[in-house]
Amino acid sequence: MRVAPSPTGDPHVGTAYVALFNRTHARQGGGQFLLRIDDTDRSRYQATSEDQIFHALEWLGLNWDEGPDKGGPHAPYRQSERLEHYQSLIERLMASGHSYRCFCTADRISKLREDQKANKQRLGYDGACREISAEDSERRARDGESHVIRLKVPNSGETVFKDRLRGEIRVSNAEIDDQVLIKTDGFPTYHLANVADDISFGITHVIRAEEWLISTPKHVLLYEALDEPLPTFVHVSLLRNADKSKISKRKNPVSLNWFRQEGYLPEALLNFLALMGWAPEDDNEVFDMETFEEQFRIEKLSTGAPIFDMTKLDWLNGMHIRKLPIDTLADRILSEGFGPEGESKERILEILPMMTERLTRLGEFTDKTSWFFQTPEPPTKEDLIPKKSDAETSLSALKAASEFFGSLASFQHDAIASGLDDLISQHGWKKPFLFMPLRFALTSRKDSPDLIEVIGALGAQKSVERIDRACEILRE
RNA sequence: GGCCCCAUCGUCUAGUCAGGUCUAGGACAUCAGGUUUUCAUCCUGAGAACAGGGGUUCGAAUCCCCUUGGGGUCACCA
Numbered sequence: 290m291r292v293a294p295s296p297t298g299d300p301h302v303g304t305a306y307v308a309l310f311n312r313t314h315a316r317q318g319g320g321q322f323l324l325r326i327d328d329t330d331r332s333r334y335q336a337t338s339e340d341q342i343f344h345a346l347e348w349l350g351l352n353w354d355e356g357p358d359k360g361g362p363h364a365p366y367r368q369s370e371r372l373e374h375y376q377s378l379i380e381r382l383m384a385s386g387h388s389y390r391c392f393c394t395a396d397r398i399s400k401l402r403e404d405q406k407a408n409k410q411r412l413g414y415d416g417a418c419r420e421i422s423a424e425d426s427e428r429r430a431r432d433g434e435s436h437v438i439r440l441k442v443p444n445s446g447e448t449v450f451k452d453r454l455r456g457e458i459r460v461s462n463a464e465i466d467d468q469v470l471i472k473t474d475g476f477p478t479y480h481l482a483n484v485a486d487d488i489s490f491g492i493t494h495v496i497r498a499e500e501w502l503i504s505t506p507k508h509v510l511l512y513e514a515l516d517e518p519l520p521t522f523v524h525v526s527l528l529r530n531a532d533k534s535k536i537s538k539r540k541n542p543v544s545l546n547w548f549r550q551e552g553y554l555p556e557a558l559l560n561f562l563a564l565m566g567w568a569p570e571d572d573n574e575v576f577d578m579e580t581f582e583e584q585f586r587i588e589k590l591s592t593g594a595p596i597f598d599m600t601k602l603d604w605l606n607g608m609h610i611r612k613l614p615i616d617t618l619a620d621r622i623l624s625e626g627f628g629p630e631g632e633s634k635e636r637i638l639e640i641l642p643m644m645t646e647r648l649t650r651l652g653e654f655t656d657k658t659s660w661f662f663q664t665p666e667p668p669t670k671e672d673l674i675p676k677k678s679d680a681e682t683s684l685s686a687l688k689a690a691s692e693f694f695g696s697l698a699s700f701q702h703d704a705i706a707s708g709l710d711d712l713i714s715q716h717g718w719k720k721p722f723l724f725m726p727l728r729f730a731l732t733s734r735k736d737s738p739d740l741i742e743v744i745g746a747l748g749a750q751k752s753v754e755r756i757d758r759a760c761e762i763l764r765e
Numbered sequence: 766g767g768c769c770c771c772a773u774c775g776u777c778u779a780g781u782c783a784g785g786u787c788u789a790g791g792a793c794a795u796c797a798g799g800u801u802u803u804c805a806u807c808c809u810g811a812g813a814a815c816a817g818g819g820g821u822u823c824g825a826a827u828c829c830c831c832u833u834g835g836g837g838u839c840a841c842c843a
Contacts, residue, residue: 295843472841479843503838601793646806724802736804
């Protein structure tokens with residue numbers, strides 16, 4: 290099994306999606322999972338992209354057995370480094386009459402296409418250069434005439450293959466274009482390089498996106514021309530935008546870098562991706578990769594068109610955050626750069642236990658805990674006065690609290706709780722009349738962890754300072 | 766437009782291959798309650814779907830056909 294991304298931009302979520310199924314299936318059967326870089330398009334090539342692919346897949350834990358960075362028995366794993374290989378293959382194809390040189394200019398091809406469009410004919414190459422004799426073809430090539438090499442698709446009959454998910458697929462050969470195999474620049478197209486490499490890598494299962502389904506007959510023809518056995522084809526449904534079109538960066542975040550930067554956990558993203566096309570038998574939708582490997586069955590992949598709706602991802606991320614040991618979570622926050630500037634793991638650990646159930650993405654950590662790491666902007670007067678209360682009540686509540694905390698010998702959760710309850714009953718306040726001004730005084734925000742824990746985290750001195758500061762604001 | 770693929774709650778899906786146990790199950794989201802000092806977590810509950818039409822059959826979400834809808838693809842991009 291393999292995954293074969295192109296280094297043409299940011300590492301794509303679709304790559305991870307397909308890699309997940311390939312890798313999992315490989316591991317289940319004791320097979321190898323390879324990473325191949327499909328870099329035959331020089332014009333779209335981006336030098337930094339390859340490294341990013343490595344890093345993104347490593348981040349996800351979708352590690353490969355063989356690849357450009359690891360080497361392996363089938364090296365090299367970059368298509369741009371396998372040119373001789375394609376050359377020898379094309380010689381076989383030429384010799385057996387399965388391919389031919391085409392000297393048509395780009396100009397002629399585009400005119401041809403326009404005519405076909407105007408006459409509402411099927412779009413495709415008309416096979417003009419098929420008729421050129423072998424001698425002429427050789428000579429013109431030797432003379433340096435620019436040309437491509439095309440696949441000679443039979444004029445009649447049909448090409449049939451089986452897709453593991455969709456059953457038998459038959460396409461009339463008349464519908465299949467004489468696909469370019471070698472471009473003018475001497476580089477192979479995807480179709481040739483992909484088949485050539487899958488053969489020489491010994492790929493037994495081609496699990497890839499549905500968009501390739503329609504070009505699979507071309508690949509089948511190539512396998513047949515080369516007299517090689519067909520792999521098992523599995524075309525997985527395309528991830529979709531909300532409007533059902535194929536997922537795109539204009540309508541969705543698709544860069545794996547983005548998910549990492551937002552603070553999605555790799556285990557959550559993988560879990561989510563797995564759920565886009567597969568369902569566990571036991572209704573337990575929160576699972577790790579180990580469980581997934583045990584349960585996944587390729588034939589249970591669904592054929593629908595999953596809309597990439599991150600609502601569930603957010604929920605899953607929260608679930609995975611809460612499943613992580615607190616120490617590990619702290620490490621993640623730190624290593625992924627979500628910790629507040631210059632803060633130690635010890636400091637983060639002081640606040641983290643009360644934050645886990647309030648985090649959906651790691652990226653929220655700094656903002657939601659800023660009151661702990663630094664003195665926040667003071668709350669406004671309005672903040673300090675809850676609905677149905679007034680400035681006077683808030684002020685006396687805060688003063689009472691200030692005195693209470695000032696006299697505190699040590700932090701004991703239950704003692705503080707009962708102390709505050711006493712204050713409330715003494716004065717006949719509603720609970721929010723004390724707690725809300727206190728919350729704003731201490732954190733300057735309306736959502737926070739349990740207040741008594743907040744006080745414990747802050748310590749009596751800081752707490753009193755902030756309460757006194759809030760009293761000043763109320764007096765203004 | 767040609768060709769190919771697909772079609773169950775708003776979303777992800779189970780059930781479809783081996784038709785009855787499906788008054789269609791679960792999850793997310795939504796809404797309503799509960800817990801509660803806020804937010805969140807957690808718990809309980811509610812609403813919410815077999816695209817339509819024909820067949821086949823005692824019986825169809827499940828099989829067949831048509832229609833409709835959606836998507837993909839028609840590059841010297843992958």
